[in-house]
Amino acid sequence: MQSKKEDIFNMVLASTVHDMKNSLGMLGESINFILSQIDIQSLNPQTKDYYGVVQYESSRVNNSLMQLLALYKLENNQLPYNPNYVNLSDFLEEQKIKHLPLLDAKNIECIIDVDEAMEGFFDDCLIATALENIIGNAIRYTRQQIKISCHQNSSTTIVISDDGPGYPESMLQMEGGYMLGISQSTGSTGLGLFFAQKIAEIHQHKENVGTIHLSNGGELGGSQFEITIP
Amino acid sequence: MIFNLAKKRTLIVEDFAEFARSVRAMLHSMGATHADIVYNAEDAIEACRNNKYDIILSDYNLGSKKDGQQLLEELLKYKLIKSNCIFLMLTAENTSAMVMGAVEYTPDGYIAKPFNGNLLKARLQKSIEKKDTLHPILRSIANKNWREALENIEKILSEHPKYRMSCLRSKFHAYKALNQLDDALRLVTEIVSERSVPWALKGIGEIYYLKKDYTKSMDIFKTMTTEFPMALEGYDWLAKLQVKLGQPIDAQETLNMAVQKSPKALGRQKSLGELAEVNNDISTMTEAYRSAVKYGNNSAFSSPDEYIKLTTALTKQLSEDSDIISDKITNEAEQTFEKLKNNFSSTHSNLLRSNVAQASFYSACNEGDKTKEHLSQSKKHLAELDEQISADVSLEMSATLSELGEKQFANEILNEAIQQNLDDPDFIRKAAKITDNKDLIKTSQQASKHNLQAISFFKNKKYSDAISAFEKAHKLSPKNINIRLNYVQTLLKQAQNQTDANQIIEKADKLISEMPQLAFSDKRYSRYSELNRLTQLMLQQHQ
Numbered sequence: 001m002q003s004k005k006e007d008i009f010n011m012v013l014a015s016t017v018h019d020m021k022n023s024l025g026m027l028g029e030s031i032n033f034i035l036s037q038i039d040i041q042s043l044n045p046q047t048k049d050y051y052g053v054v055q056y057e058s059s060r061v062n063n064s065l066m067q068l069l070a071l072y073k074l075e076n077n078q079l080p081y082n083p084n085y086v087n088l089s090d091f092l093e094e095q096k097i098k099h100l101p102l103l104d105a106k107n108i109e110c111i112i113d114v115d116e117a118m119e120g121f122f123d124d125c126l127i128a129t130a131l132e133n134i135i136g137n138a139i140r141y142t143r144q145q146i147k148i149s150c151h152q153n154s155s156t157t158i159v160i161s162d163d164g165p166g167y168p169e170s171m172l173q174m175e176g177g178y179m180l181g182i183s184q185s186t187g188s189t190g191l192g193l194f195f196a197q198k199i200a201e202i203h204q205h206k207e208n209v210g211t212i213h214l215s216n217g218g219e220l221g222g223s224q225f226e227i228t229i230p
Numbered sequence: 231m232i233f234n235l236a237k238k239r240t241l242i243v244e245d246f247a248e249f250a251r252s253v254r255a256m257l258h259s260m261g262a263t264h265a266d267i268v269y270n271a272e273d274a275i276e277a278c279r280n281n282k283y284d285i286i287l288s289d290y291n292l293g294s295k296k297d298g299q300q301l302l303e304e305l306l307k308y309k310l311i312k313s314n315c316i317f318l319m320l321t322a323e324n325t326s327a328m329v330m331g332a333v334e335y336t337p338d339g340y341i342a343k344p345f346n347g348n349l350l351k352a353r354l355q356k357s358i359e360k361k362d363t364l365h366p367i368l369r370s371i372a373n374k375n376w377r378e379a380l381e382n383i384e385k386i387l388s389e390h391p392k393y394r395m396s397c398l399r400s401k402f403h404a405y406k407a408l409n410q411l412d413d414a415l416r417l418v419t420e421i422v423s424e425r426s427v428p429w430a431l432k433g434i435g436e437i438y439y440l441k442k443d444y445t446k447s448m449d450i451f452k453t454m455t456t457e458f459p460m461a462l463e464g465y466d467w468l469a470k471l472q473v474k475l476g477q478p479i480d481a482q483e484t485l486n487m488a489v490q491k492s493p494k495a496l497g498r499q500k501s502l503g504e505l506a507e508v509n510n511d512i513s514t515m516t517e518a519y520r521s522a523v524k525y526g527n528n529s530a531f532s533s534p535d536e537y538i539k540l541t542t543a544l545t546k547q548l549s550e551d552s553d554i555i556s557d558k559i560t561n562e563a564e565q566t567f568e569k570l571k572n573n574f575s576s577t578h579s580n581l582l583r584s585n586v587a588q589a590s591f592y593s594a595c596n597e598g599d600k601t602k603e604h605l606s607q608s609k610k611h612l613a614e615l616d617e618q619i620s621a622d623v624s625l626e627m628s629a630t631l632s633e634l635g636e637k638q639f640a641n642e643i644l645n646e647a648i649q650q651n652l653d654d655p656d657f658i659r660k661a662a663k664i665t666d667n668k669d670l671i672k673t674s675q676q677a678s679k680h681n682l683q684a685i686s687f688f689k690n691k692k693y694s695d696a697i698s699a700f701e702k703a704h705k706l707s708p709k710n711i712n713i714r715l716n717y718v719q720t721l722l723k724q725a726q727n728q729t730d731a732n733q734i735i736e737k738a739d740k741l742i743s744e745m746p747q748l749a750f751s752d753k754r755y756s757r758y759s760e761l762n763r764l765t766q767l768m769l770q771q772h773q
C-alpha cells in the first residue's frame with residue numbers, strides 16, 4: 001500500500017513540475033527580456049541588488065525544476081544520455097555566458113582557464129545543467145572572483161573555485177550523501193550537489209565512474225567544486 | 231572573425247508570440263535587420279519556399295502539429311534550405327530533444343530556454359564559423375558528389391581537428407553512399423573502440439545489416455538499447471532484425487518498450503500494430519492503432535491505413551471475445567469509419583477498402599443487411615476503380631472477403647494484384663497460400679523470369695534481346711506496371727540508338743497510354759511520368 005501511495009505522489013509531482021516548467025519558462029523569458037532592456041550601471045546600489053536577486057532566484061528556480069525533472073526521469077530510466085566529444089573551452093565559456101547578467105550585476109569577475117584545444121567526452125546538456133547550479137552558488141557566496149578551470153589525464157576534471165567563505169564543515173563531511181543535507185539554518189538542500197553527483201555517475205568508461213569532490217582552500221581560497229568524468 | 235548579422239536573413243519559428251518577439255529583439259541588438267517570425271512548422275515550410283534563410287531558430291515544441299525535428303527533416307528532404315543554413319533548436323527542457331541522439335538529421339545545436347542574448351550570440355558565432363568551415367563538404371554532399379566530399383573531408387580534417395567528429399560522420403555517409411561498406415565499417419568500429427559514440431554505434435549495426443550479417447547487426451542494436459535506452463531508433467532497428475530472424479514476439483516486446491518511452495511516433499505505433507496482428511495479440515494491436523490514429527491526427531504522415539487497421543482490430547475483438555462490452559467497441563469502430571470518411575479523399579480505392587472493412591465489421595455485429603449493403607458498395611467501387619491498389623491492401627481485402635464467404639470477389643482482387651505485383655517475391659509467396667488459381671501464380675513466375683532476364687540484357691546494353699524478353703514478359707502479364715515501364719524504357723533507349731525509330735516509339739507510346747492509372751502517391755509515379763514525358767517528346771521529334 002505504501003509503495004502505491006508513493007507512485008501516485010511521484011506521478012503528481014512529475015505532472016506538477018511539467019506544468020510549473022511551462023509557466024516558469026514564460027516567466028523566465030519575460031524576466032530576461034525586461035532585464036535585457038535595463039542598463040545595469042545606471043541603477044542605484046539598492047536597485048542593483050534587487051536586479052541581482054531577480055536574476056539569481058529566477059534562474060535558480062528554473063534550474064531546480066530542471067534538476068527535479070531530470071532526477072524523475074533518471075529514476076524511471078527515461079533520462080536521455082547522449083555523450084559526444086565536446087570542446088571544453090567553448091563549453092565552459094558558454095556556462096559563463098549564461099550567468100553574465102548576474103556576474104555584471106554583482107561585479108564579480110569570472111576567469112576561465114582552459115587549454116583551447118582540450119576535448120572531453122560527455123553529455124554536454126546534462127553536465128551543463130549540473131554546472132549551472134554550482135556556478136550559480138559560487139557567484140552567490142564568493143567575494144570578488146570565481147574561476148573555472150579544467151585538467152585532464154585519463155579523465156577530465158572541471159574545477160569551479162571561489163574566494164568566498166568556503167563550504168561549511170558539515171557539507172564537506174557529507175561526501176557521497178548530499179541529499180541528506182537539508183539545513184534549516186541556511187536553507188540549502190544539497191539538491192544541486194546530489195544532482196551533480198548523479199550526473200557524474202551516469203558517465204562511465206570502462207571500469208571508471210564519474211565523481212564529484214568538494215574542498216576548501218583551493219585556487220582562490222574559498223570553496224572548490226570538482227567534477228571528474230572518466 | 232567579424233560577426234555581422236546585417237546581411238543574414240533569419241527565420242524564427244515559435245508558437246509563443248511574446249518569446250518570438252524577444253528573440254527578434256536579441257537578433258536586432260546583434261545588428262540583424264531581417265528576421266521573420268512564423269508560429270508553426272507549416273508556415274515555416276511555406277516561408278522557406280519563398281525565401282532562402284541563412285539562420286533558422288526553431289522551437290522544438292510547436293503545439294500539436296509537427297515539431298521542430300520534423301520541420302528540420304522536411305526542410306532537408308525537400309531541399310528547402312541552403313546547405314550552409316544554420317538551424318538551431320530551442321528546447322524548453324534541456325534534454326527533451328536529445329531523445330534523438332542518433333537520428334539522421336541533427337540541428338546545428340540545441341539551446342535550452344530561457345536564454346539570454348549573449349548566449350544566443352555566442353552560439354550563432356560558433357555555428358556560423360563551423361558551417362563556413364565545413365561548407366565545401368556539405369555542398370558536395372548536397373550534390374551527391376561523394377568522391378569530392380571525401381577529398382574535402384580529408385582536407386578539412388587536417389586543417390581543423392576541432393571538427394573531427396563532424397568530418398568523420400560525413401565520411402561515414404560518403405562511404406555508405408559509395409557502397410564502400412568495409413571502409414565504412416572500419417571507420418565506425420575505430421570510433422567506437424575509443425568511445426561509445428551513439429551515431430557510430432548505430433553505424434556499425436547499419437553496415438552489418440547492409441552486409442546481411444543480421445546476427446551481428448542484432449547484437450549491436452541490443453548493445454545500443456542497453457547503453458542508450460532513450461535512443462529510440464535503436465529499438466526500431468532491433469525489432470526489424472528480430473522480425474528478419476523470425477522472432478516476431480521479441481520484436482513486438484522491443485517496440486513496446488520504445489512506445490512506452492515515447493508514444494507519439496506514428497510510424498512506430500503502426501509497426502507495433504502490424505507485429506501484434508502477426509502475433510495475434512489483438513489487444514496490443516488495438517491499442518497501437520488507436521494511438522496511431524490519435525497521434526497521426528493532423529499530421530502529414532497519417533494515412534487511411536491506421537484507421538482501417540483499428541477497425542479490423544475492433545472487429546476481431548467483437549468476433550473473438552464474447553465477454554467484451556460490445557457497445558463501446560461498436561461505437562469506437564463506427565466513429566473511426568466516420569473519421570476515415572471525413573479525413574481522406576473519396577477515391578474509389580479508399581471507398582472500396584473502407585466498405586470491405588465495414589462489411590466485415592457489421593458481419594461481426596450480426597447485422598446482415600448492413601453487411602450486404604457494404605458488400606454491394608464495395609463491388610460498385612471495384613468496378614469503377616481507376617487506380618492501382620497496393621499489394622498489402624489487396625491481400626488484406628481478399629483475406630477479409632474470404633472470411634465473409636465472398637470467395638469469388640476475394641479472388642478477383644487477389645488475381646489482379648498477383649498480375650500487378652509478380653515481381654514482388656514476398657507478396658507472391660503470401661498470395662500463393664490463399665489463391666486457388668495456381669496457374670496464375672505459375673504464369674506470373676514465368677513472366678518474372680523473362681523480366682529478370684530482360685533486365686540483365688539491358689544492363690549489358692543488348693537492347694534488342696531485352697526488348698524481345700520484355701515482350702514475352704508483358705504478354706504473360708499485361709497488367710504488371712514494372713514490366714511495362716521497363717519495356718518502355720528499353721524501347722526508348724533502342725530508339726535513341728537507331729535512325730528509323732518511328733515504330734519503336736509508337737509501340738512505347740501505346741504501352742504507356744494504355745497503362746492503368748497510377749495514384750500520385752504511388753512509388754512508381756515519378757518514373758511513369760518521366761517516361762511518359764520522354765515518350766511524348768520523342769514522338770514529336772520523329773513526326
